[in-house]
Amino acid sequence: MRTWSSLSLMALAACAVAPTPPAPAPPAAATAPARIAVTADDGFELTMWRKAPARPRRAVLLVHGRTWSGRPDFDLQVPGEARSFMDALVAQGYAAYALDLRGYGATPRDATGFLTPERAAADTAAALRAIGGAPALFGWSRGSLVAQLTAQRHPELLGALILFGYPADPDRKPAESPEPDVPARKPTTAEAAAEDFIAPGVISRRAIAAYVQAALAADPVRADWRHEAEWRQLAPEAVHVPVLLIQAELDPLGDTGALARLFTRLGTRDRQWVMVPRGDHAALLEDTAPRLIAAIRAFLDRP
Secondary structure: OEEEEOOOOHHHHOOOOOOOOOEEEEEOOOOOOOEEEOOOOOOOOEEEEEEOOOOEEEEEEEEOOOOOOOOHHOOEOEEEEEEOOOHHHHOOOEEEEEOOOOOOOOOOOOOOEEEEEHHHHHHHHHHHHHHHHEEEEEEOOOHHHHHHHHHHHHHOOOEEEEEEOOOOOOOOOOOOOOOOOOOOOOOHHHHHHHHHOOOOOOOHHHHHHHHHHHHHOOOOOOOOOHOOOOOOOOOOHHHOOOOOEEOOOOOOOOOOHHHHHHHHOOOOOEEEEEEEOOOOHHHHHHOOOOHHHHHHHHOOOOO
């Protein structure tokens, strides 16, 4: 594993990567997460999931991506395989929390039928308050944008920001577009659930099938977003909490140039950038997951 505190594009391209370690041994027995009700600032009730050791060293809040919710993304259970990111964090001594944003998993849509960037950030802030103690905040894919916006709005609520699968470029702001009045409520598909698994030889077919089944069961209808021009408020220089940026080598959404612009403009000097070899956009569910866990522990336990 290699980390960078400051890195040019040419230097990054020249860096060698170490081989990926084998997947961890399957757990002896998986337990279901506890379901926690979180009241948002507008009184709406959100669902958050928790797994924790008897004496957690620290808490980590996990925010899912665009299409699928907390449990398929972070607590995937596959007989005979260790695929749960929450279980892996618990094994390292952390309390793991996974939030279902509005319209995802066990959290229903609100009366509008839509989710917006600002509302997602406000709800994430409510989850951080419910946990207390300034947890680390981990965002995957679109969840990394939500996590960043939360860190900009409420830096006092989190102790560190971890971004994985970051899909945006600070130099490219979302265009204004017509806003829908009625949610589309499109059914999700098995093809969409399997599309992030592209790296060869890092996950079994059985695990992909289990993810597809869990994702469709948790999120049979695609959540609807609007007011996406609010993403224009994302500003790396406005982030002043410690940041760990994790890039997977084969992630098609992880553009190195865009990530370099993000990383070098962050408003904090306490930052690291880690490359996960052989990983793709779903690296946290694959045999590459131990690299993410090791990077997180090294960052959170740094002097």
